[in-house]
Amino acid sequence: MTALHRMTLAELSRGLAAGDFSSVELTRHFLDRIAAHDGLLNSFITVTDEAALAAAAAADRRRAAGEAGPLTGIPLAQKDIFNTDGVRTSCGSRMLDNYIAPFDARVVEGFNAAGAVMLGKTNMDEFAMGSSNETSYYGPVKNPWDTERVPGGSSGGSAAAVAARLAPAATGTDTGGSIRQPAALCGITGLKPTYGRVSRWGMIAFASSLDQAGPMAPSAEDCALLLQAMAGFDERDSTCMERPVEDYAAGLGEGIEGLKIGLPKEYFAAGLDAEVEARVREALAVYESLGAELVDITLPNSHLSAPAYYVVAPAECSSNLSRFDGVRFGHRCDDPKDLEDMYCRSRGEGFGDEVKRRILVGTYALSAGYYDAYYLKAQQIRRLIRDDFRRAFEQVDVIMGPTTPTPAFRLGEKADDPISMYLSDIYTIAVNLAGLPGMSVPAGLVNGLPVGLHIVGDYWSEARLLNVAHRLQLETDWHKRIPEAYA
Amino acid sequence: MSLDAEQVAKIAYLARLQIDDAAIPDYARNLSAILDFVEQMNAVDTSGIEPMAHPQDVPQRLRDDVVTEHDQREKFQRIAPATENGLYLVPKVIE
Numbered sequence: 066m067t068a069l070h071r072m073t074l075a076e077l078s079r080g081l082a083a084g085d086f087s088s089v090e091l092t093r094h095f096l097d098r099i100a101a102h103d104g105l106l107n108s109f110i111t112v113t114d115e116a117a118l119a120a121a122a123a124a125d126r127r128r129a130a131g132e133a134g135p136l137t138g139i140p141l142a143q144k145d146i147f148n149t150d151g152v153r154t155s156c157g158s159r160m161l162d163n164y165i166a167p168f169d170a171r172v173v174e175g176f177n178a179a180g181a182v183m184l185g186k187t188n189m190d191e192f193a194m195g196s197s198n199e200t201s202y203y204g205p206v207k208n209p210w211d212t213e214r215v216p217g218g219s220s221g222g223s224a225a226a227v228a229a230r231l232a233p234a235a236t237g238t239d240t241g242g243s244i245r246q247p248a249a250l251c252g253i254t255g256l257k258p259t260y261g262r263v264s265r266w267g268m269i270a271f272a273s274s275l276d277q278a279g280p281m282a283p284s285a286e287d288c289a290l291l292l293q294a295m296a297g298f299d300e301r302d303s304t305c306m307e308r309p310v311e312d313y314a315a316g317l318g319e320g321i322e323g324l325k326i327g328l329p330k331e332y333f334a335a336g337l338d339a340e341v342e343a344r345v346r347e348a349l350a351v352y353e354s355l356g357a358e359l360v361d362i363t364l365p366n367s368h369l370s371a372p373a374y375y376v377v378a379p380a381e382c383s384s385n386l387s388r389f390d391g392v393r394f395g396h397r398c399d400d401p402k403d404l405e406d407m408y409c410r411s412r413g414e415g416f417g418d419e420v421k422r423r424i425l426v427g428t429y430a431l432s433a434g435y436y437d438a439y440y441l442k443a444q445q446i447r448r449l450i451r452d453d454f455r456r457a458f459e460q461v462d463v464i465m466g467p468t469t470p471t472p473a474f475r476l477g478e479k480a481d482d483p484i485s486m487y488l489s490d491i492y493t494i495a496v497n498l499a500g501l502p503g504m505s506v507p508a509g510l511v512n513g514l515p516v517g518l519h520i521v522g523d524y525w526s527e528a529r530l531l532n533v534a535h536r537l538q539l540e541t542d543w544h545k546r547i548p549e550a551y552a
Numbered sequence: 553m554s555l556d557a558e559q560v561a562k563i564a565y566l567a568r569l570q571i572d573d574a575a576i577p578d579y580a581r582n583l584s585a586i587l588d589f590v591e592q593m594n595a596v597d598t599s600g601i602e603p604m605a606h607p608q609d610v611p612q613r614l615r616d617d618v619v620t621e622h623d624q625r626e627k628f629q630r631i632a633p634a635t636e637n638g639l640y641l642v643p644k645v646i647e
Contacts, residue, residue: 167627260607274605303613304606372592383567390568392640397633401643405568413570421569425560425579426586428567442593444603449596451604483582484589500607524608 069094070230071547074287077233078135081128088128088138092121092182095140099184099231102551106207108216108226110145111153112185120182127180135290135314137180142235144223145186146193147173147278148267156269157191157201157219160389160396160415170267171301172236172278175294184232188222191417192386193243193271195219196489199480200419207476208251209548210514214473217247217489223281224251228515229551234282234291238268240275241374242468242493245505248281249468249517252507254534254544255281256288259524260500261306263292264299272381273304275374275497284544285506285534289313292527311528317535322356324533325461331367332466332492332519344509344516345467351540352465352533360461364453369446370495371487376430376443377498382420383427389415422483451499458523463533466492468505468517492519502527506534507543515543553587555580 069091072080080086096114103109117140124138148154148166150173155161169177176183190200198206198221206221208214209229216225220237224247227235237244239257248255256279263278270276280291293314298307326349333342349359391397391411398414401407416424430439457464469489479486496503501524505517518537522530538544555563560580564571571579625638634641 163631165631167624167631300613300615306608306610366596369593369596372590375586375590376593387568391633392642393628394631394633403643404645407643408568409565409570412568416569421571422579422582422586424567424569425563425583429555429563429583429587432563432566439590441603442598443590444605445598445601446593446596448601448604449598451607484585487589 070098073283074139074233075284075290077139078290081138082133088121088124088182089118091138092117092140095184095232102229102231105212106209106225106229107204108188108206108222108231109142109185110155110188110203113152113183117182117184124180124182134179136176136294138182140182140184140233141176142184142187142223142226142232143173144189144220144236144238146189146238146269147236149173149183149186152186154186157189157203158415158417159202162202163396164394168267171264171299172268172295179294181294187226187235190219190221191420192269193219193238193240194382194419194423196246196486197479198222199476200417202417205476208473209551210252211473214475215250217250217473219243220281221247224248224253227253227281227283228548230547234280234287236278237281238276238278239497240272240378241497242490244279244281245468245493245503245517245519246490248505250473250515252515252543252546253281253283254285254288254504254506255279256292256504256527256530257496257502258292258296258527259502261304262527263295264302264305266299266301270385272378273385274381275378284538285531286314286317289317289531308525313528313531316528316532319532321533321536324357324463325360326352326357327360327362327457327461327464329362329364329367329464329466331364336470337467338471340511341467341471341516344511345518348508348518348537349465351537355536362457362460364457364495366446366449366453367495370450370498371491373443373446373498374494375487376439377447379423379427380430380440381427383424383431386424447498450495454499454501463530464521466519468492468519472511472514472516496521502530504530504534506537509543553591554584555587
């Protein structure tokens, strides 16, 4: 039998069903791997070993009683942005270092109901603000393909943990690329669903009109199983859409003859690394060989995505993060001399530099006299960007391009230059502004570093995206590659 | 768009965010760069375009005005910095 960590989540699910191993054995295997490797990678903030083994034993009993589903007994890691009842939920921040969540997020409830086993909480950029995982209060995460390099962010701990096979799967959240960019840089599969598909209840808010949770795992088939437990209407999130959930695994393997793939000229322009482009073109050739048709398209307002994003996201962040005031939970400074001093110092001590920068930008953009010039303008540009995609989807079924312009960069390389850091999400941001679903799928290596193929679909087309990604993974094995030190 | 140290200090106060004086010039430089960057938005004429708040253009969903939460005060206050008799304590506001 293949070593447990070299199997995809879907393979593990079949192995559990066949009785090849128990959830307790599986969980112990991954806990041992975390103990052996995570000192270097730093992909977890909290490991919940005792609770994991107890949940695994419960899952094995549930299976013995004949009540197991595809995720029963599967270990996975939760990004530390999801509230987990009784477990610290830090969001990568000193502000919440002492915060033991008193409830479960909807995403966590879904996995608990399915009988999945939580291994722990993964490291992340502070409050999900970052593209390199260097803004975490708990220190940077290392990319398992080259530990001198970043794993991407903000779901960098989740991506690194899955890439090194310290967990068969993990959750992420994506506000401007935070699932897809680290998935690309770590060589795994990640899906950001349509805005409103997954409830944001209990997911610590960064930019509420953009945030969306999704799965991260080796394969598209894995992501289909995971999304099934995450998606669905929830009245506790007022932006969650009341709409039936498809069976995401049912359509996997369907033919894609005649599929029209749009290639936006703006995503293959200056700034794109030539070798990254070559890997993406190779993946496109695979699709052509399967009967898909490549169509040149244009998204003329693409260049406005990052500027609009860096108004909308900071503005909403400054509003959302005003709840951290040192009163009801989280960090409170010592010996405040009055209420205002308590607010200012608790927040000044609790937040790191990048979070402070974004709160300040957002506060400025929303301050009296500036609202129209910044937030309103950015929302108008959102509509232009959304309309570009609408026109494109009248012509094509999916849009493809690179997930990121380059492979993983070095730790510290962009840490002092916010704008250059922001541009590493240049291809992913527009998808959040439009609220569309998008995936990153492993498409090969450049000098030993993974490259991601970005696949964007029309609203509610998660099942189609997953099948399109799955078809590539039936023809290639990039999603099964594991960095040598972790094989 | 360039922000000076005084403006940054004012914005920080609006956000109730203490920032060390020594760090203010760095923030001023970075914030100015970010504002310059987002000003690319001004190159496009957006007059008459309706701002987009939700990708599906749906109205805000409302629920019935009924009690849906049960009392979990003790559980929630266990993680509070300071409480007394079921109340959250803060520094004295009124002398």
